[in-house]
Each structure stands twice: as structure tokens, then as C-alpha cells.
Amino acid sequence: xxxxxxxxxxxxxxxxxxxxxxxxxxxxxxxxxxxxxxxxxxxxxxxxxxxxxxxxxxxxxxxxxxxxxxxxxxxxxxxxxxxxxxxxxxxxxxxxxxxxxxxxxxxxxxxxxxxxxxxxxxxxxxxxxxxxxxxxxxxxxxxxxxxxxxxxxxxxxxxxxxxxxxxxxxxxxxxxxxxxxxxxxxxxxxxxxxxxxxxxxxxxxxxxxxxxxxxxxxxxxxxxxxxxxxxxxxxxxxxxxxxxxxxxxxxxxxxxxxxxxxxxxxxxxxxxxxxxxxxxxxxxxxxxxxxxxxxxxxxxxxxxxxxxxxxxxxxxxxxxxxxxxxxxxxxxxxxxxxxxxxxxxxxxxxxxxxxxxxxxxxxxxxxxxxxxxxxxxxxxxxxxxxxxxxxxxxxxxxxxxxxxxxxxxxxxxxxxxxxxxxxxxxxxxxxxxxxxxxxxxxxxxxxxxxxxxxxxxxxxxxxxxxxxxxxxxxxxxxxxxxxxxxxxxxxxxxxxxxxxxxxxxxxxxxxxxxxxxxxxxxxxxxxxxxxxxxxxxxxxxxxxxxxxxxxxxxxxxxxxxxxxxxxxxxxxxxxxxxxxxxxxxxxxxxxxxxxxxxxxxxxxxxxxxxxxxxxxxxxxxxxxxxxxxxxxxxxxxxxxxxxxxxxxxxxxxxxxxxxxxxxxxxxxxxxxxxxxxxxxxxxxxxxxxxxxxxxxxxxxxxxxxxxxxxxxxxxxxxxxxxxxxxxxxxxxxxxxxxxxxxxxxxxxxxxxxxxxxxxxxxxxxxxxxxxxxxxxxxxxxxxxxxxxxxxxxxxxxxxxxxxxxxxxxx
Numbered sequence: 009x010x011x012x013x014x015x016x017x018x019x020x021x022x023x024x025x026x027x028x029x030x031x032x033x034x035x036x037x038x039x040x041x042x043x044x045x046x047x048x049x050x051x052x053x054x055x056x057x058x059x060x061x062x063x064x065x066x067x068x069x070x071x072x073x074x075x076x077x078x079x080x081x082x083x084x085x086x087x088x089x090x091x092x093x094x095x096x097x098x099x100x101x102x103x104x105x106x107x108x109x110x111x112x113x114x115x116x117x118x119x120x121x122x123x124x125x126x127x128x129x130x131x132x133x134x135x136x137x138x139x140x141x142x143x144x145x146x147x148x149x150x151x152x153x154x155x156x157x158x159x160x161x162x163x164x165x166x167x168x169x170x171x172x173x174x175x176x177x178x179x180x181x182x183x184x185x186x187x188x189x190x191x192x193x194x195x196x197x198x199x200x201x202x203x204x205x206x207x208x209x210x211x212x213x214x215x216x217x218x219x220x221x222x223x224x225x226x227x228x229x230x231x232x233x234x235x236x237x238x239x240x241x242x243x244x245x246x247x248x249x250x251x252x253x254x255x256x257x258x259x260x261x262x263x264x265x266x267x268x269x270x271x272x273x274x275x276x277x278x279x280x281x282x283x284x285x286x287x288x289x290x291x292x293x294x295x296x297x298x299x300x301x302x303x304x305x306x307x308x309x310x311x312x313x314x315x316x317x318x319x320x321x322x323x324x325x326x327x328x329x330x331x332x333x334x335x336x337x338x339x340x341x342x343x344x345x346x347x348x349x350x351x352x353x354x355x356x357x358x359x360x361x362x363x364x365x366x367x368x369x370x371x372x373x374x375x376x377x378x379x380x381x382x383x384x385x386x387x388x389x390x391x392x393x394x395x396x397x398x399x400x401x402x403x404x405x406x407x408x409x410x411x412x413x414x415x416x417x418x419x420x421x422x423x424x425x426x427x428x429x430x431x432x433x434x435x436x437x438x439x440x441x442x443x444x445x446x447x448x449x450x451x452x453x454x455x456x457x458x459x460x461x462x463x464x465x466x467x468x469x470x471x472x473x474x475x476x477x478x479x480x481x482x483x484x485x486x487x488x489x490x491x492x493x494x495x496x497x498x499x500x501x502x503x504x505x506x507x508x509x510x511x512x513x514x515x516x517x518x519x520x521x522x523x524x525x526x527x528x529x530x531x532x533x534x535x536x537x538x539x540x541x542x543x544x545x546x547x548x549x550x551x552x553x554x555x556x557x558x559x560x561x562x563x564x565x566x567x568x569x570x571x572x573x574x575x576x577x578x579x580x581x582x583x584x585x586x587x588x589x590x591x592x593x594x595x596x597x598x599x600x601x602x603x604x605x606x607x608x609x610x611x612x613x614x615x616x617x618x619x620x621x622x623x624x625x626x627x628x629x630x631x632x633x634x635x636x637x638x639x640x641x642x643x644x645x646x647x648x649x650x651x652x653x654x655x656x657x658x659x660x661x662x663x664x665x666x667x668x669x670x671x672x673x674x675x676x677x678x679x680x681x682x683x684x685x686x687x688x689x690x691x692x693x694x695x696x697x698x699x700x701x702x703x704x705x706x707x708x709x710x711x712x713x714x715x716x717x718x719x720x721x722x723x724x725x726x727x728x729x730x731x732x733x734x735x736x737x738x739x740x741x742x743x744x745x746x747x748x749x750x751x752x753x754x755x756x757x758x759x760x761x762x763x764x765x766x767x768x769x770x771x772x773x774x775x776x777x778x779x780x781x782x783x784x785x786x787x788x789x790x791x792x793x794x795x796x797x798x799x800x801x802x803x804x805x806x807x808x809x810x811x812x813x814x815x816x817x818x
Contacts, residue, residue, distance in 0.1 A: 229533025
């Protein structure tokens, strides 16, 4: 009996100890937010995941060590010494770990950046929020080697220049890139911002709501159609899983800058919703430079079951920016920021109303094939005025993008995966132009600054209705071989059809031709690449790709001039074509503390568009201008970026210190760039005048030879964070003849912030910062080949700002 009692007692005590539980909580080391879904494994056996409050439990007698991991965070190990204590484990976010960085569109089943045989730069909130977070050019210019972003005013006229490929062609002195963005594709949450004609207007995008940016450099026709320069994918902030919150952010700065953002975020296991409203305004940093914008965004992601997911986006914006005009070389040199009088008296501005909407559906048929189909539409309405007059534009752009992702196991060590799809868009647009005249209510004989009356809309001078349809089909495949070796090959084919109806009636030209159309067919864009990953840490690749840029309607149509020249089709134009060879490497060394990317490329653009101006006999007035294929541009360059986690600790005052540097070297030259044209004068009888231009072997205008950025991010365990950025840019030619050049400049920016959890429900994030600490004179945009006007000047003095974000967690 005694023996039986002893055995029973031991069994009871043993069972009691077996049921002894230890509790723990996993949270973000930066903002103290609980992390739902973190993986917790035990040294003994088994494991679990954290709940919505970041909590987990474990049998104490089976676990002497706990290992916690979560995507995007450093893995953490904890040794259990006391079963009665509550464990609190703070996970530190990884800083651009290549294993965790995935890209949007790829034929490789491994979406890690390390396995992509091309130059792609990803920006996370760390890079996007180093400055105010409102202007994307701040982040692009300091973090993406080989890419420049400009803007024409406080928050409008944004353009990308990717590896020296500029934008629209206009002006009277040759190759130009001053106005609408062309040659690249921009997507917002999977919806093309670039319209069917290939023009990208970003005035309506709320960059303050963007949480992720992906820049693909070089011809990208295999996946994106007519993208001769590259593609930019923008994604809105994504709500955290298991979180529901409402937040209010206020940002104020110099020159009357104010931004108010109200956000609601909800994330569950199968759904996430983001509702965002923003109101932004600024007095501007020069004369006639005020800006105000209102944004409403809704982003939803839903997963009804394991086979399906649905994504939805809706965005509305009302954007208004005044333009003071470009400064002349003399004005800029003398720091005379009074602007262009012809712009100001015409109340130059850009006013854009836009509604964008898209609905995407992904269906997984089986382990080998899935489909993602998105339908989208944009209603765009704008009015703008400048020295040339007033323009109204209304357009509707509708489209569809559908891709099939496929993957097959050829053998145990060989896999074949691919992406095959179609993207098609159709746009109907009406563009009406007017001259502007002095307001008849204005009694002043001469217009002066401060005059109470601007000029008003005068007689119409153009009325163009265009219908554009663009379709691209593409397929790309990756053969994954043993030892992390892969071969990628694909091809895309694009067609564009433009119909133009000149609806402007002129009684002196009753019989002029009014309807024009043209088609650019069978623009094939191949891509071939090889990629090798060494020890899961470093990759090397070599690639070749090709892309096209088709003319827009304004290029193939020459409008009527006076009473002696009828509108005509510029039928000799051919699409631009770009061929790029690239070798590169990326990886993580020194226990993944050192993150690097290096790319060497040679891109040749042929059939480059350039503008020819036809002057009068005295060469004092331009009668009309038109676009021709001028020649080639040969771009050779080197791009590199490095980030290094110099210090990391979970116990000291500093949690992480991460310096970074990126450089770009560009040797871009015009090649065989000689063209001759003949223009008609307006004299009777008509006379021919020959004009010859040769830019061969001169440096490509608008591109700096060397650009370098360096800085560091600091994260402290108490919630403090800071960053410093130094930016340098070489001077570069303003005109293609190399006669006029900008000067080099350097900028220094800094930001200090604090984020913390205030109890159970509230989070706070406060920051102050300053841009251009050294009061440097520099431009935010340079107008190429458009003298005497050239510069849009940035704020001359240091620009201070501060922000406060208060979040309530339900």
C-alpha cells in the first residue's frame, strides 16, 4: 500500500510539473507593437505561434530554450531559467535583408531579390520616411542609383529619368525632357498610372500613403510592355495582420507646408483594409508657387479561401499647383526667384482631378498554375495654363491585365517556372487649347506683380480628340538548375494604334484634313539572362533586354500653322528602340551585416526623338515645330549601393547603427546624332530652308556624370531614431551642344524622431527634421534645351519640418 501511495504521489507531482506553463509576449522592438503570427519553437519539441496580442505559452519542463522568428525581423533565442517569469521578447526589424525582399513580377518562383537577374531597387518605409515622406523625389534621388526624379512645382510635374532616358520631347533646341513623363511604366497597387498613349502624370498620387517602391532599371518590355527605360511599382501602406487602428498625423514645415492625414487600418488573417484621407497645402517657396491637394484612398485585400484572393483599390484626388515658370540662366545665377512674368500674368497652374479604381482577383488552380486578373479605370480631368496659353484635357482610360504563373518540376533538382500574360488599355481623350488675353476689367496699362487681375482665356486655337489603344502580350520563363543556377528567357510584343480627330474649325481652311490615324505594330522585346547564387548569400548575373517607345499623338501630328499650312501626318516617325547589356552582383556578407548591389550596363537608344523648329526667314520667330528621329544615345554606366549594420544590440542604448552609400557613374554620349530637315517659310512663293544639327560624341544633356549619396540610420532601444544624409551631384550640360552647364552642389539633411507605445491602446511617433542644412542653392528641375528658360529653383534656405502621429489601437 505504501509503495502504491508513493507511486501515485510521484505521478501527481509529475503531472503537476508537466502542466507548468510559461507565458511570453513577442513585440516590435521599435514601436512596442505586438506581433501576431510569430513562430515560436522550443528546444525540447513542438512549437506554436503568437496570438493577436503577441502572446504564447509553453510547457516549462519541455523547453529550456525558445527561438522566435518572424518575417522581416531578426531571429531571437531566449534561454529559460525561471518557469515563474513572464518572457518579453523584442524582435528587431531587418534592414533590407535580401532574403526577405520580394519583387512584384517575376518568372522565378523564388521572388527574393537575390534571385532576379536584373537591377531592381526596393524602397521600404525606412527610406521613404527619411525626409517629410510627402515628396517621392526626396527618397528616389538619395537611395536609387541611376535614377533621378524631378518636379516642376511644390507637388506637381513629377518625372523620372532612368539611366539617362528622359521624358517627353519638346522645346526648340533639340533633345528635351521637360514636360510629360514618357518611356517608363508606373503602377499604383497594380494599376497602370501610365496611360494607353504611354504618358505618365503623377500630380494626383499621394506619395505620403506609399509604403513600398520598386524600381526596375532598363528596358522591361518582357513584363511591362512599352517600357523602354524601366518600370516603377508603387504600393500603398499595408495594414499589419491582427491589428485594427485609427490614426491622425500632422506635419508642418517652412513656407506654410501643412499636411493632415487620417487613416483607418484593419488587418485580419483573411482581410486587410486601409482608408486614408489627406489634406495638404503649401504657400510655396517662391512667388506664385502655392499648392493644395486632397486625397482619398481605399485599399482592400481579401482571401475568401485558400485558393482565392481579391484586391481592390479606389483613389480620388484634387490637386492644384501654381507655377512661377522657369528661371533664366541670369535669374538663377543672381538668385532672382521672381519667376517668369509670362507665366505669372497668365496665372500658370496645374489643376488635376482624378479617380482611379481597380479590382484584382487571383485564383490558384493547383500546385502548378494560378491566374491573376485585374481590371482598372482612370477618369482624368485637368486644366493648365502657362506662357503658351490654357489647355483643358479630359480622358477616360480603361484596361485589363491578366497573368498566368506556372511552375513545373522537371526533375528533383530542376524546375521550370514562367509568367505569361496580356495588358491592354484604351483611352479616349479630348484636349482643347486656348490663347490668353488681358482681362478687360483690368484698367492698368502694364501688368505688374501684385496686379489684382490675371489674364483670361481667349479664343480657342486647338481642339483635338484622340483614341489610343495599346496591347502587350508577354511571356518569360526561368529554368532553375542545381546549385542555384538559373536561366531566364522571355519575349514581349506590343502594338499601339492612335486615332486623331482635329475638331478645330478654321473658316480659312474649310477643306483641311481632319482625321488621322497610325499604328505601330510588332514591337518585340526579348530578354535573356543567367543568374548564379553562391552559398545563398551572393549572386551574379548577366542579362540582355530590349524595349520600345512609340510616338505619342502630339508627335505624329503636325497641327495647322496660320492660313498656309494644313495639319499633316508626320508619317516618317519610327518608334525608339533600346538595347541593354548588363552584368551585376548582389548579396549579403559578414553574417548578413553587409548588403550590396553593383551593376554595370551599356544601353543604346536608337531612333531617338528630337524636336525640329522651323523659323521664319529672319530667324526671329518659330513658325512651327515637329518631331524627327535624330540618332543614337550610347549610355555606359556603373551603379552601386552598400548598407552595413555597423552595430546591433538588444541591451545597450543603441539598437542599430546602419551606414549606407550609393554612387552612380554615367558616361552617356550622343552617337551618329546628325539630322537634316527642310522647313517651309510663310513667304510667297514658299521657300525651302535646310537645317543641319550634329550632337555626335557630346555628353547627353540633363545627366550628371557622378552622383553620390551617403548617410546612416540610428535606432535606439528606447524608441529614438535618427538619420543623416549627404547628397552630391555633378554639374551637367543643359544643352545638347555642351555650351551651357549647371554647377555641382551638395545637400545635407537630418531627421530625429521618437516612437513608443503609450499603454495598451496608444502609439506615438513624433519627429523633427531639416533639409538643406547648409543653405545650398540648387534646382528641383532643369529644363533641357529650352534656353533662355532653364531652372526650377528649390528652396534657397534650410527647410524645417515636424510631424506628430497619434494612433489608437482597438
